[in-house]
Structure formats: C-alpha cells, structure tokens
Amino acid sequence: MHRQAVQLVGGVALALSLSVPSAMADPVPTNTDSNAKPAVVPALQEWKGGTGSFELHRNSRIVLAKKQGDELDDQGARLSAEIEQVTGRKLDVSPRTPQDGDIVLSIDPTLADAAGGARFTEEGYTLTVTDRNVTIAAPTAKGVYYGTRSLLQILLLDDGRASVPVGTAVDWPNYKVRGFMLDVGRRFFTADYIRDYLRLMGWFKLNQLQVHLNDNGFKGDKPWSQVQAGFRLKTGNPALAGLASADGSYDRADWDSFEDTAAANGVTIIPEIDAPAHSLAFIRFRPSLGLHNGESDHLDLSKPETTAFMKSVFDEFVPWFRSPDVHFGADEYTVDKPRYKVYFNEMAAHIRALGKQPRAWGSLSIMAASADGYDRDVTMNSWNNGWYGPQALKRDGYSFINTNDALLYIVPFAGYYHGHGLDGKYLYDQWEPHVFPGGQSVAPGDPQLLGAMSAVWNDLTEATYTELDVHGLVEPTFGVLAQKMWSGTKSGVPYSAFLDKVRKLGVGPGLTKVATTLPASASGEVSLGKEATASGGEAAAAFDGVRTTRWASGPGDEAWLRVDLGKPVAISKVELDWAPSYGRDYQIQVSRDGEKWTTVAARTGREAAGTDTLTFEPVTARQVRLVGTQAGTKRDGYALWSMRVLEVPDLALHRPATASSSEVASLGPENATDGDAKTRWASAYRDGEWIQVDLGTPQTVQRVLLDWETASGRDYDVQVSDDATHWTTAVSVRGKPAGARVDELAFDPIKARYVRIQGVKRASTFGYSLWRFEVRSMSPDPA
Incomplete structure (x- = not known):
C-alpha cells in the first residue's frame, strides 16, 4: 500500500478512494483466489485466472520472438507508441531474450484450439500473463494484432494503467465477417475519416469495411438532371476521365493508403461498385447507357455496350483492390428481369476472371421466380426479407451476410431506418448475427451465415450534416455490434455496465480526424468540456472525457490547473486520474469569482499514478482548481489523464x-x-x-x-x-x-x-x- 496522508481542511475529512471501477472487470468468479476475467470489448472467449498481476516498470520492453522481426517489426513499433499514448510509459522494442517486465509478441502457426477451430486459426490468439511477462501468441500476424488490442484495453481500464491480471486467455471470433458499410457514393467522406474508421474498427476487432463507391439521390419531383450522383474513384485513364465526382474522390494514392491502414488494423476493405440500379453517375458519364434516353438511374441492359462499359470500370479499378472479394451491387433493379439475370451472371463471372470472389446485394426474391440459372458462387448481403431473406438464401445455397435493414441500417437524420442511430439496448440484449426479424432467424453458427454488417446509407443528399455527425450516430453501437459478432453473450454484464466500458475505451489510439462522442463522464460530472486554463500544457485535455489524452504541466514543483464550470454549482467531490508524472502534494481550491480562493481538500505524500478521489462538504463554486506544491518527480512535473468535478450526488441514480x-x-x-x-x-x-x-x-x-x-x-x-x-x-x-x-x-x-x-x-x-x-x-x- 502506498503511503498517503489525508488532511483535514476547514474541519472537513478528506477521503481517499483508489478502488478499481466496477465496470473494469466481469463479475468476480466464485473462486475469489483467482483473478476475474479482465474486461475488453469484445469480451474474451475463454479465461483461466491466476493470482497476482504483471506490472509494467521503467525497464519493461516489447520483445519480438526470435527470427520474427520482419513479420512483427511494425507491430512492435506501433504497440510501443500506443502503450505510451494509453499509459504514458515509453517501452523500447527488442529482439533479445525476454526479461522480467517484458511484453512478448510471437507468431506460432502450430497453435490451434478445438473450440475456436478455423476462426482461431485465422484470427485467434492467446494472452498469457505471469507475474514476470505478458505473452501474446497467435497463428497469424492478425491474431497477434488482436491480442495487442486486448492488452491495450486492459491497461487503459486499469487504475494506474500498469497492471495486467495473471491468467491465460484464449480468444477468437464466432463469425468470419464482422463488418461495417459506409455509403460514400451519396456523400463524400474524407480520406482521413476513412483511415480513422479502419483504426476504430481494429480497436473493436471488426474486420470488414465495405465502401459503397457510387450511388445517387432519389428523384422525387425533380428531373434526374438535378439529382445528386457520385462515383468516388479517380483514375488517370483518359477513357474514364470525368467519371469521378467533382465534389470529392479518391485517387490511387488515397486507396493505397486505405489498404495499408486496413492491413495494419486487421481489416479487409470490400469495394462496392453498384449497378445496374443506383447508376446515375455512370449514366451522367455515358447518357446512352441509361434507360429512357438517360432519364433514369437504371442502366439499359438491352444494350451490349452497357455491360461492356461496367466490365471496363471493374477492369480499371479491380487492380487497386487487395481484398479477395469485390462487390458488384445488383440491388433494387426493378425492370427487365431476364436481362438482369444475364447481367448478374456475366458480372459475377467477370469478377472471378479478375481473380476476385463476387459479392452482391440479395434481390432474387423480387427479381426471379426462383434462383434457377443464377450463379450460386456469389456471397450475398441479406438486406431485406422481402428482396431476399435468409431462409430463401439458405434454400438456394448461397453464403450470406446479415445486413438486415430493419435492424442494422442507419440513414442519418431520416425519419426511417434508425435516423438517430441503432437501438443499442435491443442489439445488446436480443440480437446476434443469426437473428433476423419476421421469423427469419437462422441457427447460431449456420455454415452459410458468414457474419453480419451494419450500414450507413446517406439517402438525404440535400441535408447539411457532416461526416463527424455520422460518426456520432455510429459510435454508440459500434462496441455493441463488435461484441455480438465476436463472442456473443459472453460480456457477462448488463447493457449499462457494458456501455460504461465502451465509453472508457473511446475510439482507441492513433486517430487524427475522429474523436469519441461518448466521453467517459461520471454521474454528476459538471466539468466535462468546460473552459480550462493552466500554468502550462494543454489544460482542456484533463476535461475532454477522453482517456488517452492528458494534461502535462512541464517540469517543476509548482503548477496549477483550473476549470470554469460556467455557473455556480453545488459540488462535493473532485476525482483526479494521475499519469506516471503524478503529484505528491496538492490542494483543491474553489472560487465564485476566480479571484478569491478557498481550499476545500488537500493531499500529501502520494506515491503512485492512478485515481485519487477527494470528497468534501458541499460548497457552491464556479471555478475549481488543482494547485500542485510538490511533484512526484520535479523534472517531470504533473500529468493528469482527467480531473472531474462532481456536484452533490444524484439521489435517483440507479434507484428503482x-x-x-x-x-x-x-x-x-x-x-x-x-x-x-x-x-x-x-x-x-x-x-x-x-x-x-x-x-x-x-x-x-x-x-x-x-x-x-x-x-x-x-x-x-x-x-x-x-x-x-x-x-x-x-x-x-x-x-x-x-x-x-x-x-x-x-x-x-x-x-x-x-x-x-x-x-x-x-x-x-x-x-x-x-x-x-x-x-x-x-x-x-x-x-
């Protein structure tokens, strides 16, 4: 136990709380001598707890298994940077023999697990923790990467951010496809946003990003000439000059950066070029290819040059794509059913001839009396029970992905399809990838069901929302979907506790464009996002609710950090989350006017990073400040992950x-x-x-x-x-x-x-x- 001194200030007893938050781990097992399963999102499949813990220390390193430097160099360097962002500790990367305190990364193709089966072989890993070392081993580099996500999350949720419970985890996904689809055809999303979403997907072990590269708005009462249309790939080929949208597109360098980022984050990009419906961008480029002399968003399949043109588009861009699968759309074409069938089969065969596995949106219940004569070697998105539901797909022998519109579609700010985000509580309590509405569910683990994929469709092409607004709709359920796709119901905690974990985990390290919209706020917190100043450093980082940003004062024993609550508030508690550069002696002071200050709490003799809760008699204040008088190490000064000011307790919180x-x-x-x-x-x-x-x-x-x-x-x-x-x-x-x-x-x-x-x-x-x-x-x- 670290030595702490609790002072009485103005007759007020100052209580110290360094307990682990309740949502940091799943419920304690009946054998209280064994460590509880550490909380990560998605939850670990298997855990065998030991006793004690592994502790990062000043000389800890990341050690790459012998002769695997070429395969793991990038992961080692990245993990070092991410551990520094998450914990404030810088670890060297070494190919040498592991020593006490080291983290070891290893690829072992012979690893297998009977329960995980093929899913373990492709994406699984083991996390072995002793009091001396942490070892992440996996059959593949992707599995090692997923293991590092779990380790980072465990450290991020630990009080002090240095401890990992002793035990062994064996982890793998239940489903091969754990995806997210983004419609960039109707609304352009910046390259930075795409790269950040690939990182965010990796943080939660989601593994497929489907990019819907072309589409158009609805006609309504406008002529087609006034309807938005977009195609988002830009090539230097003169034959396709002008096809890319003027309001935003991705060139080859952009796409290569997406593929590089995806590979580094365990994600596969599924590119989608959608035709023969949703094809106004192609018709604008070649009006003769459209129905009704171009007055349509449907291609005219009666013309051989139409299919030839679409093949040329795939010929041009498929060499950009590293995924083994390419999606050719084929949804909601409501005319010329016989020619649709010919087009479907020709495009599927053409994509295979280009070395890729074809995918399409399931539409055959509308487009055909039966699937007879249709190419069966196409992976289908089951998006609507009426167009082609899972039971029909099973009957016809297709492999399919649950992308059900009633459950998994977001149309931002629309009055339909979850315009304000998916129903997280329903998804958490009642959904898994095998669940479809209307009595269409299949058995869990059905061999034809590859997994699931949520989707954002930007139908409202004239609305003024931004890409960050879309993120605000998607983020609240990203962790829930990841949980249900990876290990199903094994989270072991109610929805509210699970969401608390997701808030604390945020969006992960290394993002540049996207930030969390679910700040890890405490009940009754009144300082979140408020205006802050300091003697030095980025004061706002202590009040942004993000667990991977921190305020650092710079060297010296004397420093202060202040927040303006915006109005007088009745407060009774301040919570400090110290980084490794913790304060030894400090005070909490309050003021109504920013000039006259009263000390309400103080701490002396603190000796460790982690959480410090200072409680005092309720007082009305507008400004609250931390005043440091002695740092743990003078050359480092002070560093806080967060400073939370809390008003008097909410008596109704968690009450019936x-x-x-x-x-x-x-x-x-x-x-x-x-x-x-x-x-x-x-x-x-x-x-x-x-x-x-x-x-x-x-x-x-x-x-x-x-x-x-x-x-x-x-x-x-x-x-x-x-x-x-x-x-x-x-x-x-x-x-x-x-x-x-x-x-x-x-x-x-x-x-x-x-x-x-x-x-x-x-x-x-x-x-x-x-x-x-x-x-x-x-x-x-x-x-």
Missing part, C-alpha cells in the same frame, strides 16, 4: 423507477435513472402519464433535473411522497415550450422517499420522454 406506461419494453422507466444519457423512458401517447423513483429511504430533496427528449411535457407537477400513495406537489410547471430541453427545478427542501413527475399536458402528439431524471438534496447557494 416505475411508470404509468412505457411505449415499448426497451423504453422503460429504468432508463431515466440509469446514468446513461443515451437511453430514455417514453410513455404511451396520452396526457397524464407519470414516472416515479424510489430513493430507498427518506431523503432531503431540493432540486430535480429533467432532460426531456423531443416528446417533452408542457404542463406537469413534481410531487413527493413517503409511501407512494399520498403525494404532495413540490412545484408545478406550466406552459413549457415544445421540443427537447432540460428543466432544472429548485424548491424548498422536503423530506421524502419517493419523487414523481406527474404529467398534465404533453407538448407534442407523442407521449412523455426523458433521457434523465435526477434528484438532488442541495441547490447552489445564492450569491
């Missing part, structure tokens, strides 16, 4: 909640008190609905926060009770505007066990819907 109704089971009242700002309660579509929370024991209540979704309350009462039968109105709210908003309501202190929001009148035709329902015992003191 009930309601008069719920729109659907997944929108239950518990979502309003789970501390997750991404889950919500929604009532039936009636006035007069209510939600209440049981605080457990009578508590002094003085403030309620209601974070309304668009379906908000216009008129409602905040009521309290001792028995959930007899209610007293604490405050009445009337005439609130329609739309999403946050209502913060303060009233005279009342002691009660139950707090209820009693609806009177809705602000919309929907019901009542709350992201958060918080109850607190104190309001900020008046100035």
Whole structure:
C-alpha cells in the first residue's frame, strides 16, 4: 500500500478512494483466489485466472520472438507508441531474450484450439500473463494484432494503467465477417475519416469495411438532371476521365493508403461498385447507357455496350483492390428481369476472371421466380426479407451476410431506418448475427451465415450534416455490434455496465480526424468540456472525457490547473486520474469569482499514478482548481489523464423507477435513472402519464433535473411522497415550450422517499420522454 496522508481542511475529512471501477472487470468468479476475467470489448472467449498481476516498470520492453522481426517489426513499433499514448510509459522494442517486465509478441502457426477451430486459426490468439511477462501468441500476424488490442484495453481500464491480471486467455471470433458499410457514393467522406474508421474498427476487432463507391439521390419531383450522383474513384485513364465526382474522390494514392491502414488494423476493405440500379453517375458519364434516353438511374441492359462499359470500370479499378472479394451491387433493379439475370451472371463471372470472389446485394426474391440459372458462387448481403431473406438464401445455397435493414441500417437524420442511430439496448440484449426479424432467424453458427454488417446509407443528399455527425450516430453501437459478432453473450454484464466500458475505451489510439462522442463522464460530472486554463500544457485535455489524452504541466514543483464550470454549482467531490508524472502534494481550491480562493481538500505524500478521489462538504463554486506544491518527480512535473468535478450526488441514480406506461419494453422507466444519457423512458401517447423513483429511504430533496427528449411535457407537477400513495406537489410547471430541453427545478427542501413527475399536458402528439431524471438534496447557494 502506498503511503498517503489525508488532511483535514476547514474541519472537513478528506477521503481517499483508489478502488478499481466496477465496470473494469466481469463479475468476480466464485473462486475469489483467482483473478476475474479482465474486461475488453469484445469480451474474451475463454479465461483461466491466476493470482497476482504483471506490472509494467521503467525497464519493461516489447520483445519480438526470435527470427520474427520482419513479420512483427511494425507491430512492435506501433504497440510501443500506443502503450505510451494509453499509459504514458515509453517501452523500447527488442529482439533479445525476454526479461522480467517484458511484453512478448510471437507468431506460432502450430497453435490451434478445438473450440475456436478455423476462426482461431485465422484470427485467434492467446494472452498469457505471469507475474514476470505478458505473452501474446497467435497463428497469424492478425491474431497477434488482436491480442495487442486486448492488452491495450486492459491497461487503459486499469487504475494506474500498469497492471495486467495473471491468467491465460484464449480468444477468437464466432463469425468470419464482422463488418461495417459506409455509403460514400451519396456523400463524400474524407480520406482521413476513412483511415480513422479502419483504426476504430481494429480497436473493436471488426474486420470488414465495405465502401459503397457510387450511388445517387432519389428523384422525387425533380428531373434526374438535378439529382445528386457520385462515383468516388479517380483514375488517370483518359477513357474514364470525368467519371469521378467533382465534389470529392479518391485517387490511387488515397486507396493505397486505405489498404495499408486496413492491413495494419486487421481489416479487409470490400469495394462496392453498384449497378445496374443506383447508376446515375455512370449514366451522367455515358447518357446512352441509361434507360429512357438517360432519364433514369437504371442502366439499359438491352444494350451490349452497357455491360461492356461496367466490365471496363471493374477492369480499371479491380487492380487497386487487395481484398479477395469485390462487390458488384445488383440491388433494387426493378425492370427487365431476364436481362438482369444475364447481367448478374456475366458480372459475377467477370469478377472471378479478375481473380476476385463476387459479392452482391440479395434481390432474387423480387427479381426471379426462383434462383434457377443464377450463379450460386456469389456471397450475398441479406438486406431485406422481402428482396431476399435468409431462409430463401439458405434454400438456394448461397453464403450470406446479415445486413438486415430493419435492424442494422442507419440513414442519418431520416425519419426511417434508425435516423438517430441503432437501438443499442435491443442489439445488446436480443440480437446476434443469426437473428433476423419476421421469423427469419437462422441457427447460431449456420455454415452459410458468414457474419453480419451494419450500414450507413446517406439517402438525404440535400441535408447539411457532416461526416463527424455520422460518426456520432455510429459510435454508440459500434462496441455493441463488435461484441455480438465476436463472442456473443459472453460480456457477462448488463447493457449499462457494458456501455460504461465502451465509453472508457473511446475510439482507441492513433486517430487524427475522429474523436469519441461518448466521453467517459461520471454521474454528476459538471466539468466535462468546460473552459480550462493552466500554468502550462494543454489544460482542456484533463476535461475532454477522453482517456488517452492528458494534461502535462512541464517540469517543476509548482503548477496549477483550473476549470470554469460556467455557473455556480453545488459540488462535493473532485476525482483526479494521475499519469506516471503524478503529484505528491496538492490542494483543491474553489472560487465564485476566480479571484478569491478557498481550499476545500488537500493531499500529501502520494506515491503512485492512478485515481485519487477527494470528497468534501458541499460548497457552491464556479471555478475549481488543482494547485500542485510538490511533484512526484520535479523534472517531470504533473500529468493528469482527467480531473472531474462532481456536484452533490444524484439521489435517483440507479434507484428503482416505475411508470404509468412505457411505449415499448426497451423504453422503460429504468432508463431515466440509469446514468446513461443515451437511453430514455417514453410513455404511451396520452396526457397524464407519470414516472416515479424510489430513493430507498427518506431523503432531503431540493432540486430535480429533467432532460426531456423531443416528446417533452408542457404542463406537469413534481410531487413527493413517503409511501407512494399520498403525494404532495413540490412545484408545478406550466406552459413549457415544445421540443427537447432540460428543466432544472429548485424548491424548498422536503423530506421524502419517493419523487414523481406527474404529467398534465404533453407538448407534442407523442407521449412523455426523458433521457434523465435526477434528484438532488442541495441547490447552489445564492450569491
């Protein structure tokens, strides 16, 4: 135990908390002498816990197995940089014999696992931890890479970021395809964004990025000449000059960078060039190839030159593609079924002649009375049960991928297909790759089912959202999808705890364009994203909620870090997450005006990195600062991963909640008190609905926060009770505007066990819907 001194400041006892957060590991096994399975996303398939831990130290290295330098050099150098970003410790890379404290990487083609089978052989790994070394061994370099992702995540979630529990993991994916599809045809995404998404996919062990390279908007009431169309590959071949979109395209250098990044992150890029529908970009380039003299987004398959042109496009670009598979689209063509069949078969054969395995969107239930005569050696995306569902695909003998539109499509900000992101709770609790709607599910591990793939379709071509807005819709469920595709239900924790892990893991190291939109905020945290200043270094890094960024003061014993909360807040706790350059002696000070400061907590004699929680009597403050007086090492100064300022506790957090109704089971009242700002309660579509929370024991209540979704309350009462039968109105709210908003309501202190929001009148035709329902015992003191 590191020596710590707890001081009394102003008569306040300062408590130290260095406990491991509850979501850092799966539930402790019944044999409490063995280490619990460490938490990673996706969860490990198998774990045999030992006792004790491995600790990184000053002389730890990354050691590459003998004679494997050429195969592992890049991984070793990268892992060194990533460990420095995640832990603040720089490790050398060495080909020498491992010593105590080293991390060993090894490719061993003889490794096998009966349970993992072929999936282990292709992508699996073992993670063996003793108190002396960590060894990652795998049959392939890709498996070693996945093992390093697990190691980095374990370190990132460890308090102190230096410890790995002793034990042995054997890990592999359940499914061969664990994918994501991005429509860049309708909306251009920058090359930096594509490269970052390949890194993000590797972080969560997703392994296929399908890039939908051409498409167009919907006609509506416009002429086709005014409809957006895009093709995103740019070649120097004069025969195709002008085919690439003027508003953004990728040249060969861009594409090579995508392939290099994909290979380094365990990802395969599946390029898709979609025809004979969705082909307005090709028709703009060659109007004679379109139906109705070019007034269509469908190609005219009656003309031999149409198929010849499409073959020439694949001839030009397939040499760019390193994937063994190439997708030729073939979806939603609603005319000329006999010629569609000929086109389908010719293009599949042509892609095979170019050395690739063809893929297509499943459409045969609409396009054919049966699959007779269709090329069966094509991998299909099962995207819609009506167009070609899994049971029909199974009957006809196709290998297929679950890309079901009802469950896995996002059309950003549309009123259909999950316009605001996929339903993460449903996916986590009820979905796996074998699950399809409408009674079409197949057996888990069905040999024809290769896996699953979520998709973003940018249908709203005239909308003004950005690529980062799309990331904000995708990120919340990326970890969930990865979990269900890799090891299914083996996460072993409820959705809220799983999402807490995902928040802490963020988007991984090494990204340049994309940042997490799910900052790892604590319940009641009031400093996240607030304006910060410091005596030196990047102050904002301590308040951005990202666990891989840090504030560093520079050398010296004297330094300070300050955050402006934006308004007076009743606070009672500060949490510090120290990097290796920790503070030995420091104080927490508060101010209302930024000039007069009061010390509310202090620490002396700290001797290690990790978390320090300082609790004090509630006080009203707008500014909060850390003042360092002695660094652990003067030449290094101070470095913090985060500084969190927390208001007085939310008495409703994780307490039982009930309601008069719920729109659907997944929108239950518990979502309003789970501390997750991404889950919500929604009532039936009636006035007069209510939600209440049981605080457990009578508590002094003085403030309620209601974070309304668009379906908000216009008129409602905040009521309290001792028995959930007899209610007293604490405050009445009337005439609130329609739309999403946050209502913060303060009233005279009342002691009660139950707090209820009693609806009177809705602000919309929907019901009542709350992201958060918080109850607190104190309001900020008046100035």
